Amino acid sequence: MPIVRVALDVPLSTLFDYSVAESVPVATGQRVVVPFGRRDMVGVVMGSVASTDIPPERIKPVKQVLRDSTPLSAEILGLLRFCSDYYRYPIGQTVLPALPARLRSGNPVAIKPVLSYRLSAGGAALDLGNFPKRKVVQRRILEKLAEQPCNLARIKALSATAGAQLKDLMAEGWVESFSLATPLTPNPSPACGRGEQIAQHAFDNAHTLTSEQQFAVDAVSHTSGYACFLLHGITGSGKTEVYVHLMHHVLQPCPEHGRRGGGQVLLLVPEINLTPQLENYFRSRFPDVNLVSLHSGLSEGERLHNWQQAQLGAAHIVLGTRLSVFAEMPGLALIIVDEEHDSSFKQQDGLRYSARDLAIIRASRRGVPIVLGSATPSLESYHNAQSGRYRMLKLTGRALAEARLPAVRCININQAVMHHGISENLLREIGQRIARREQSLMFINRRGYAPVLMCTACGWTSGCKHCAGKMVLHLKDQRLRCHHCGYQVRVPAACPGCGNADLYPVGSGTQRVESVLQDRFPEARILRVDRDSTRNRRAWQAMREQIHANEVDILVGTQMLAKGHDFPALTLVGVLNPDSALYSSDFRAPEKLFAQLVQVAGRAGRADKPGEVIIQTAFPDHPLFRALQTHDFEGWAASQLAERQMAGFPPFVYQAMLRAEGKQEKEVYRYLNDARAAGIALRQEVEILGVVPAAMPRRANHIRAQLLVQAKSRRVLQLFLREWQPFLDQYSTAKLRCSLDVDPLEF
Numbered sequence: 001m002p003i004v005r006v007a008l009d010v011p012l013s014t015l016f017d018y019s020v021a022e023s024v025p026v027a028t029g030q031r032v033v034v035p036f037g038r039r040d041m042v043g044v045v046m047g048s049v050a051s052t053d054i055p056p057e058r059i060k061p062v063k064q065v066l067r068d069s070t071p072l073s074a075e076i077l078g079l080l081r082f083c084s085d086y087y088r089y090p091i092g093q094t095v096l097p098a099l100p101a102r103l104r105s106g107n108p109v110a111i112k113p114v115l116s117y118r119l120s121a122g123g124a125a126l127d128l129g130n131f132p133k134r135k136v137v138q139r140r141i142l143e144k145l146a147e148q149p150c151n152l153a154r155i156k157a158l159s160a161t162a163g164a165q166l167k168d169l170m171a172e173g174w175v176e177s178f179s180l181a182t183p184l185t186p187n188p189s190p191a192c193g194r195g196e197q198i199a200q201h202a203f204d205n206a207h208t209l210t211s212e213q214q215f216a217v218d219a220v221s222h223t224s225g226y227a228c229f230l231l232h233g234i235t236g237s238g239k240t241e242v243y244v245h246l247m248h249h250v251l252q253p254c255p256e257h258g259r260r261g262g263g264q265v266l267l268l269v270p271e272i273n274l275t276p277q278l279e280n281y282f283r284s285r286f287p288d289v290n291l292v293s294l295h296s297g298l299s300e301g302e303r304l305h306n307w308q309q310a311q312l313g314a315a316h317i318v319l320g321t322r323l324s325v326f327a328e329m330p331g332l333a334l335i336i337v338d339e340e341h342d343s344s345f346k347q348q349d350g351l352r353y354s355a356r357d358l359a360i361i362r363a364s365r366r367g368v369p370i371v372l373g374s375a376t377p378s379l380e381s382y383h384n385a386q387s388g389r390y391r392m393l394k395l396t397g398r399a400l401a402e403a404r405l406p407a408v409r410c411i412n413i414n415q416a417v418m419h420h421g422i423s424e425n426l427l428r429e430i431g432q433r434i435a436r437r438e439q440s441l442m443f444i445n446r447r448g449y450a451p452v453l454m455c456t457a458c459g460w461t462s463g464c465k466h467c468a469g470k471m472v473l474h475l476k477d478q479r480l481r482c483h484h485c486g487y488q489v490r491v492p493a494a495c496p497g498c499g500n501a502d503l504y505p506v507g508s509g510t511q512r513v514e515s516v517l518q519d520r521f522p523e524a525r526i527l528r529v530d531r532d533s534t535r536n537r538r539a540w541q542a543m544r545e546q547i548h549a550n551e552v553d554i555l556v557g558t559q560m561l562a563k564g565h566d567f568p569a570l571t572l573v574g575v576l577n578p579d580s581a582l583y584s585s586d587f588r589a590p591e592k593l594f595a596q597l598v599q600v601a602g603r604a605g606r607a608d609k610p611g612e613v614i615i616q617t618a619f620p621d622h623p624l625f626r627a628l629q630t631h632d633f634e635g636w637a638a639s640q641l642a643e644r645q646m647a648g649f650p651p652f653v654y655q656a657m658l659r660a661e662g663k664q665e666k667e668v669y670r671y672l673n674d675a676r677a678a679g680i681a682l683r684q685e686v687e688i689l690g691v692v693p694a695a696m697p698r699r700a701n702h703i704r705a706q707l708l709v710q711a712k713s714r715r716v717l718q719l720f721l722r723e724w725q726p727f728l729d730q731y732s733t734a735k736l737r738c739s740l741d742v743d744p745l746e747f
């Protein structure tokens, strides 16, 4: 009897063997229902074998083969296997969570055919010149379909009533639907994905490319096979325009196959908040192309539908956040990773994978080009581009001739008149913007009113009783709230230590900045944008509209505001308190700060109005701010890389972090020390550092500590981790939460 090896969503790093009847062929990649312990589970067949070590009487049969979905391809299974292996994470817990939730349940799912519409023979014979004049919408639909078949979205775009009118036309027998759900052949040649699609993709070709843009587009589109490109373009240099042209190239029918053409493009973006905006943008540029998005904000039904469209090859552009790197795309011909430096591509819990890195692996295994775009590339990618592993493509000028880079200037907070964290000079600049009806943005990376409440008499501070951190004062709802564990209490009327009624908020967060500005500019319309004020996504959408309608004078916000948004009336950006990142224990903190400040500065002066950035700092001569002032990413990156090389940090070494947390300090340290000893005993070419407390040594009553391992090469590190893993599994106990983080970004 044939045996299949099944991946199940359980925390064990093995596959499970089940038997199948000869008469029921089961394909690799198929979903099956199998008995596991006392229940039934859905699993994915990873392969089959002729025999196994398990005694035959102990092998249970597969209960059901779920044939309602197309089996996962060898390509995706291979990527998932790689991922599980590289990040040392159980295979079943890698494979199953990569699927839409509905495919993880045993309930049958229907494959919704993706329909397109065309004229029937009767419809084509109609004389549109004599078509009833009052049926304007029907006529427009018929005219459109006479040009080319269209999907529903395209027809609906013609008019609000087009959906209903289409039904009438179908009832008349003039229009017919047909299914696009013909599966594509796997692995078409990269230059020519194929699939039954509309003959010619309309493409809103709005701009003549600059010569740098053209060079980038040519370099990528003339590539056959795998190559990794780093598109390093300053903000506003037109990276998005390059993406649009590259997509156009991939979507175009290839001359050899006539009207068969159109590969698929995967566009990975860091932020779920940005997807609706980008989705609309790319839809407007490719009105005839079926574009789907994949992110956690979708309902289960939408997610399944979009995923299936990608799998069927019916969706030609897939725009998604990190999980979409695992989407099936049989015609995949190009991958683009926008804002490749963004740390949200790295999952910070469970399977700690980097979607950017996996995207590169996927592209290279498949033999298609990948483009990493950023204004501030990660030092890893930048180093790879300099050493020739990636190809560097540069956009050095802003695409719109009249748009200039913002002027950046520092204000020394030790020499300025300060009002609760905002300098008099900055306040004056804001006042001028209000008078000119321009917008200002105050950037501060801390929400709440003040990061800590303090007693002036005895020195008591608002520490969290469950964590090593302080509780943040949220004045609006009169609470002290811990941003690490969520614990909250009412603001005490008097000091819990000495009874003194005079408690004093130290430092500022968004709420305090908002209130200081409101006191100074009572007439101004101030909008605070942080996680507290944008709990639901509709709130954020409404805020964006307000900003665009210029109904806001001053924006106060956290990094949420730094990313990707285009606010044409914004001419002043104030950076209120960036200094803590300069001397952080995390060696990546300056890199992150630089990227963040470039991004937030890029919000100023996008249109015809020049922008200005004012940074309040105690270190106005710090090289980071100097580089920012001269827009010198190259110089900055070179100095950072030199420092990293001297200190022996990535990208010059490869790291893995073992973390543990638990209620008992002793157990946490015993585990890490045992793991360390076992690692040292393996005597490999890796450096195993000491066991140290985590940056937040106690969180939600759990003691947290960590152990760093590093090696000169990825291969050496991987070999070590493979041998080390059994010890880690052996030493961990139910009382501990342990995790291994390969290529960690957070320290």
Ligand code: ADP
Binding pocket: 207, 208, 209, 210, 213, 233, 234, 235, 236, 237, 238, 239, 240, 241, 242, 399, 400
């Ligand atoms: P980035 O993504 O690099 O920040 P965008 O692609 O958003 O830049 O481009 C910035 C602005 O320049 C946009 O308004 C875009 O429409 C415009 N733009 C891009 N390329 C060109 C071009 N070749 N000619 C004119 N305008 C362009």
Ligand code: ZN
Binding pocket: 455, 456, 457, 458, 459, 460, 495, 496, 497, 498, 499, 500
């Ligand atoms: Zn006190």
Ligand code: ZN
Binding pocket: 464, 465, 466, 467, 482, 483, 484, 485, 486, 487, 699, 700
């Ligand atoms: Zn806490």
